[in-house]
Each structure stands twice: as C-alpha cells, then as structure tokens.
Amino acid sequence: MKKVTQVAKSMQKVLKEEAIQAGWVSGLVERKSKLSADKFVQTLVFGWLANKEASLSELTQMASALGVKISAQGLDKRFSQEAADCLRLVLAKAIENLICADAAAIPVVKKFTEVRLFDSSVVTLPKELTSHWAGSRDSAVKVEVSLDLLTGTLSGPYLRDASAHDSSGKMQTSALASNSLRLADLGYFDIGRLCELNEEGVYWISRFHPKALLVTDKPYHLADFLHKQKKAQIDTEVRLGQEQLLPARLLAVRVRDKQVIKRRLKRSRRKSLSNRRARNRKLLALAHWTVYVTNTPKEILSFPEVFALARARWQIELLFKLWKSHGHIDEWRSRKPWRILCELYAKLIAMLIQHWTIIVSCWHLPDRSMVKAAQTVRKFALYLAISFNFLKKLVSALNDLVNVIISGCRINKRKKTPANFQLLLGEALG
Secondary structure: OHHHHHHHHHHHHHHHHHHHHHHHHHOOOOOOOOOOHHHHHHHHHHHHHHOOOOOHHHHHHHHHHOOOOOOHHHHHOOOOHHHHHHHHHHHHHHHOOOOOOOOOOOOOHHHOOOEEEEEEEEEEOOHHHOOOOOOOOOOEEEEEEEEEOOOOOEEEEEEEEOOOOHHHOOOOOOOOOOOOEEEEOHHHOOHHHHHHHHHOOOEEEEEOOOOOEEEOOOEEEHHHHHHOOOOOEEEEEEEEOOOOOEEEEEEEEEOOOHHHHHHHHHHHHHHHHHOOOOOOHHHHHHHHEEEEEEOOOOOOOOHHHHHHHHHOOHHHHHHHHHHHHHOOOOOOOOOOHHHHHHHHHHHHHHHHHHHHHHHHHHOOOOOEOHHHHHHHHHHHHHHHHHHOOOHHHHHHHHHHHHHHHHHHOEOOOOOOOOOHHHHHOOOOOO
C-alpha cells in the first residue's frame, strides 16, 4: 500500500508540480491558457500510454478526460521547441524519483546488495533535429538506463548524443554499492573500469571482448585460447589485459545448437557489411562458444549460476523491447520535428510511469510477465487519468491495477526450454 501511494504521489508531483514549473522555465507558458503546461504534459503522457499510436483526435479525448476542451488543430499548434524543452525538463525530474519494489524472491539474486544491469538503445530522429541530438550521420539520441534486478529500481532514461560511445556514458562511471553485481554488455567492457570495481568491492559478470588479451601460461586472444580447448565446458582462472593483468574467472561452454550458431554467424555477417570490413575468421569461430568473465569466486556463484545471471541481462533488453515494440518510443505518425521530439519525451515519461506501476505490482514474483503487465497498464491509462487529480482516487485506481497485474500477468513454466526465472531459481541448473 505504501509503495502504491508513493507511485501516486510521484505521478502527481511529476505530471503536475514539475510540469507547471517546466512550463514557465521553457517558455511554453507565458500567459494563462485553458491548456496549461501540466494539462498539456498529462494529455500527451496518458494519451500515448493508453494508445502508442494515438492521433491528435484521440489525444484531445484524453485532454477532455482531464477536464480540458481543445480541438485537434489547437493541440497541434502547441507542439513547438518550447513544448519539447518543457517535456525534457519533466522527464529529467521524473528520473529523480527512484521507485523500488520488494526484493525479488530469487535466492541467487539475493546474494548481492543489488544486481545492476546496464544497456542503451538508439532512437533515430529527423535530420532537422541534428542541432539538438547528433548521431553518427543524422540526428539520433541514445537512451541509457540501469536496472536493478533485485528491486526493479530504474536509473534513467538518460539521454545523450547517439554518436557518443557507451563507455563514456553516465552509467559507465555510476557508483555501485559494495557487494553488488554489475552486468553490462560489450559496449561497457573496459578493463580499467573493471579494475576499479574490484577495488570498490563490486562483483561483475561480462562477455569478454574478443579482441582483448587474456593471460594463462602466456597471452592469448580469445579465439586462439578456445581453439586449444578440448572440453565443452571451461571454468578457469585467467588474467585480463596486456598491462593491468586483472584476475578473473573465464567461463565458456561450447554451443551445440546449430540454429544458435547460424544466428550468430548471420549477425556477424550483417555487422561486417555495415562496418564495411571483412569478417575476421577468428571472430567467426567464437560463434561456436558462449563466453563470460567474472570476478565472482566459485563459492559465491557456481558455473550454472553465472550463466543464469548473465542470461538475466535479457531483462534490460526486454525493457527496451517493451518501450520500442510495445510503447513505440521510436515511432510516430507526424513528420513535424518538434512534434516528434515532444512525442519521444512524453512516451519516455509514460514508460517510466509504466515501469513504476509494474515493479510495485509484480516485481517480487519470479514468474512475472513484463509484457502482460505493460498491456494491462495501457488498458488502465484512461482510468488513471480520470483519477489523477485526487490522491485517494488515484491510489484506489493504482491498487485496482496492481491486483489485476498480480492475478494474471505470469509466465508459464517450460520443460524443454526453461524460462530464465526457472534457471535463476535453480529448477534447471543441474
């Protein structure tokens, strides 16, 4: 109940108090208007939360539910640089509200203070917005987030130019608590940073960059080291890097599934074509192996537990899938640059509120279905909007939503290909 009330208060603070302030700071509101800054923000956030493809007419219906009468043409005129600046300020304030759920009931996860997953995704924008967000060629923005697998707490989304590398982002240097676990993709692989985490008492699991060096009896490139291996499963002590010589465990398993190998080779082929370079034969050989490096000792994480947790990094990829495939943060009906930028910011705020609601509903359940939960939140968006102005009504609406999510948003167990929650629970770790 307390966490639901916290979500309700955060929603009202962000979409009302902060939106009003952002309206004045951005210059969106210079005089009194029937569509105030807070009503404008609420209309877009709830409108696109309810329907990811909402038209202007449908958005005006949401405005009406919030107590504002405005035409589609009138609303369309509000999409300006000032409106985009207003929504960006509101998003920045929304990020400051860290909502956490009860810890997930997964023993292997509870071994750590937190289990932080890091990732980023790029949204391409019209070329007219290059002065605001720069991509490698046209305009694009990088959306970067960190997710705690233990409590569901989300840091971000932080926005920056898509042309910037992940290793230079806010997440790369973010502070982590002692005895926490960090899971990040290859974009964040940096041996110097891993050395710093070691010194801070932070554990980490990472894929190993195929071009980096590892040292056993002598220095090896990963492909050369794996080529020498006769076993199908490896768990050995190595040192990473050419200068740092960072102590680590290298864990690898030979891939038997031909379809998995085929998909990896296809991705490698596509990447080499996009980079306009020939594929390295050694890199192609790595398609036959799944490899991780970690500083967690065997007495803390067994071989199967390392792989189960590494696979859990999919949770943050699922988050971006929810935001893109289901929330359409990278799709829009308009061709007007400022309206598109407004839509991106509004949808990101909507996805943040959606996440708050999901984690206080079902994050503690190992078999939660984020997809089903997100679908349920969208169905309740109009109900939340109608209840928004009154805290008690909003809390009641959120409690109704929580009950529906808990009762029906679960993943079924599988025998042949166990779901990741089954792996984390140890049901298929044998």
